[in-house]
Amino acid sequence: SYGCMIRDGLKNVWLPAATEFAKTIDGLAIKDAHLPMLAHTHGQPATPTTVGKEFKVYAYRLKSSIENIESIKIKAKFNGATGNYSAIGVPFPNINWEEANKDFVENYLGLTFNPFTTQIESHDYTCHILDGIRHFNNILMDLDVDMWLYISMEYFKQIPVKGEVGSSTMPHKVNPIRFENSEANADFSNNICVALSNKLPKSRMQRDLSDSSTQRNLGLAFGYSLQAISETTGGLAKCVVNEAKLAEDLNEKWEVLAEPIQTMLRKYGIADAYDQLKALTRGKNISKEAILEFAQGLDVLSEEDRQTLVNMTPASYIGRAADIAEKPLF
Known part of the structure; x- marks a missing residue:
């Protein structure tokens, strides 16, 4: 059941959102492909680049991260209390249960059969997925921080939203809160991913119940990541390139x-x-x-x-x- 939930959560919810976000970044890369920008390595002025090229780096990284997650096989077991087909083999000893159960898992459930388990499926594939989501989140946070810095340097201007409070005390401000919110949500997702990935591969002998309580938090890892994607998307929608500032900085260096x-x-x-x-x-x-x-x-x-x-x-x-x-x- 967890295999089916993870498969459907990825296929129907997380992967479409992540892919659409990567496409959005690629669209920004194409749009501003020719717009020159002073680069900064170690925070210092460096060989110029373009706004679009820097977005392209993120689009490619996000796409690669998504492809890595898509390549992970989601597994399931169907082989008895300790993984040996013991109980079902007693009344029906002449059936090849390994082949029959593999057929059921792969052709009926649409998952990948794991033939070697204890009472539980070992959760290794789940950890690979969680590690993949965490890596995606880290790329997303890297983009959030860069956008935050570019906004502070006035390379991007934020479009004021009517009725929105930019600061609790300073009326002139338009704070980059969507990128900050994204960082927070991605960080929550990462912490849950790490906790799950650390715990799930470990089970005493043929099983203990600690994985059951742990798995119930899988949705949070997905959910916080989705919220981070949404926040960054919203932040980017409010940004416009400040071409005058880009040109000014280039001309001074x-x-x-x-x-x-x-x-x-x-x-x-x-x-x-x-x-x-x-x-x-x-x-x-x-x-x-x-x-x-x-x-x-x-x-x-x-x-x-x-x-x-x-x-x-x-x-x-x-x-x-x-x-x-x-x-x-x-």
């Missing part, structure tokens, strides 16, 4: 072009290329004029390569980010 310049110099065998650009840019806010002056003075380069650097801007230095982001995953 010309030092990120130190990477392509030193790479171009390496092409010409300049051994201290990295050190030259390190001396010019490390820990500094370098102006557009300073970068252009340095690039224009690189006589070692061909005219074509020098013009490539001179014409480059932080907003244009996005590699293949746009091409990567605009390919649909679904």
Whole structure:
């Protein structure tokens, strides 16, 4: 019965919601595939990316997590009090009960037959599913935190909802509460998943009853995860990209072009290329004029390569980010 409930809970409820959410993220990736954004590694300005490319990373991670869960075989036992077909074999000794019960479990119930059990099915597949949901939740929380940070940096603006209270004391605020609510619900789901996954594989000898009380909390693990998905979806629906802020930040960080310049110099065998650009840019806010002056003075380069650097801007230095982001995953 638990196998059937888990199967139907996944197939009819959790997986459709998770898949629809991943598709939503992929749609955002395609929509903003070409919109440049300053990246941040270790919280510091880094090689630019696009808004869509960063959404695409999450869409792919979520899709992979869903596929892992879908690949798990949901198992069931039907082989007696200690798994040996003992009682049913006494009145009907000439029937191949292993084949008959496998046929019943797989062709009637639509589950995968587990031929080696004690009084209980060992719950290992349940733990794999719970671990999969927990992994999905962690990806979701990673997105929640990134959106929270991007909103604090004004890379996204939140659309005010009429009648909504943004803050208990500060009327001007629009707090990113949907992402915070999602974090809380995903964390609750994770804690239940961990508790269940830790307990269910362990049973004294041929069985004890502790798994029965534990299994009754499976719905909570699913439910809190679903609520987290709903909250993040709602939060994203209130967000719009602040293109002016993205452009402003990119235009203030010309030092990120130190990477392509030193790479171009390496092409010409300049051994201290990295050190030259390190001396010019490390820990500094370098102006557009300073970068252009340095690039224009690189006589070692061909005219074509020098013009490539001179014409480059932080907003244009996005590699293949746009091409990567605009390919649909679904």
